[in-house]
Every structure is written in C-alpha cells, then in structure tokens.
Amino acid sequence: MFKDHAKIINAISAAGEVTGRKKLQKIIFIAKKLSFPFQEKFSFHFYGPYSEELTLRIEELCNMGYLSEVREKKAGYYQYCYSITDPGMDFLTMHELDMPALGDCLLDMNAQNARFLELVSTVLYFDALERDEVVEKIATLKSKQKYTHEEIDQAYAYIDQLKEKAKVN
Template identity: 70%
Template sequence: MLKEHAKLMGVFAACGEVIGRKKLQKIIYIAKKISFPFQEKFEFHFYGPYSEELTLRVEELCNMEFIDEVREKKGGYYQYRYTLTEEGEAFLKHTEVDIPHLKETVVEMNSQSARFLELVSTVLYFDTLTREEVTEKIFTLKRKQRYTEEEIQEAYGYIEQLKTQLQ
C-alpha cells in the first residue's frame, strides 16, 4: 500500500533535505522521465510539469509524520523544507525499496537550482518535439524566466549526463 510513499521517502533519505515544492516536483518528474519507477501522473502547469498525486502523497507523509515540512517566509513568498523524520527512517528500514542509482541521481539534481530543474523538466516534457520546437515552446511558455539558448543547450547536456550515469 505504501510502496509509492516509500519510494518518495527514499528521495528525502538520499537528499537529506529538499528545499522547495517546485524543486521536489521537478526532481521526481525528471527521475521518472529518465526511467526511475515513479508512478505519479504529471501535467504541464505554470512552473512546468506538476503532479497533484505527488502533492497529495507529500501531504500524507507529513500527516503520518514520516517527513517534516517546515514553512519559511522568504520575502514575499513561502518556501518549504522537507526532511525525513526518525519515524520515516524507521519505516524505511522495514520496507524493501531498492532503486539502483536513485540516491546519486537525486542528490545530483537536488544540488541544482529550481529554475534550472524547471527548464530541464520542461525540455523532457516536450521530448517528442524537435530541439527547435522545444526551444520555441520554452521561449513562448517560459517567457518570464528569460531562458537563453545556452541554458537550453545546458539542459539537454544535463539530461544526457543523468542518463549516462544510469548505464
């Protein structure tokens, strides 16, 4: 029943701390797109791929006291910090969720900015299009982010780097 919850808890265990709801959404989406077995469904939203299922699962984990969510005021907005609790660690010890390469991959993604992960996840969301079409989508849908051609190329390189680490 809690297998999908345990996978998510494994991400928190690996990262130690994830700062930001948007960053968490992008880490899980990118992991799913590069072949990790996450089951959440994603739709394109204001900040790129977004999963209501993931939001609900995180809320459930907070309610079960398996992860801790700390809300901090940052200027004009709130930022959320997520960490695994002792109860969460104890639960994870009794579940068999072993996903090869997950730890190093999510730790690597967690070291990136939420802005960059938003770009990477957007590139992956439109992966059936040509690079030129993806670039056009980004310049249109993400106009306010002011991504450059160089950043888009960097995103493609990062995706390849992540996929190479899995081989």
C-alpha cells in the first residue's frame, strides 16, 4: 500500500513542484503510459484521463503531512501547488524505488503547460487506435480546446521524445 504512496511522493519530488491538479493527473498518467510502475486506474473525463485513486492518494499524502498543497487564487479560480515536505523526504528514504529515468521525464513534463499535457495524455489514452481515429476523437471530445493538426503532430513527437528518455537510463 505505502509503496504506491511513495511512488507519488517520489514523482512530485522529482518534478520539484507541480502546479495544478489537472497537470498532476496528466503527468502521472503519461508516466504510467511510459511504463513507469504507477498503479492508479484512469478513465476518460472532461479534461482527459483522470484517476479518482490518484486524487484520494494525494489527499491522503497531504493529510499525513508528506506533501504540501498550497491553494493560490488566480483570475477567478484557485490553483493548487504540490511539493514534498521534510516528513515526505523521510518517508521516501524508507522505500526503495528503482525508477532512474523518471526524474528526467517528469522535469520535462512539468515544464509543459497543462493544455499541451491534456492533449498528450488524450493521445496516449487512445493509443490503441489508428492515428486518424485519435485525431477524430480529439476533434470530437476536445472540440472546445481547438487543437490544431500541428499541435497533434507536436504531441506525437513529444511522446516519442519521452519514450526515448524513459528508456535511456
């Protein structure tokens, strides 16, 4: 049980700080699709892949004091920033995690904006489909985002780049 908690703490620690609940969901989903051993189950929701399990696990980690959740007021909404605490660092030292390439991938993903990660995670969610079918899904399910074909091409290229990073180490 606590091994899965440690993986989430490790991910946030590797990323430094993650700003946004949606972004955190997308980062963990993408990492899972890159074959990193995250166990949370995801289903497709309004903003793309979403895991209730991950939401609950993050809440537990914040309640235990292992993660810090800071709520910041933005233009008409609140944004949440997550970082590891000192007790979280202590907790991590009690769990051996062998994911050497995870840090590079997470730092890279964390540098991307949430809109792009939503596109990347949506492409990965439908990775069993042919590319033209994925493009159609994006046009239908993500019509409000108005993703261009160029952005979709960039998402596919970014996925390839992340796959290379994930197997380098």
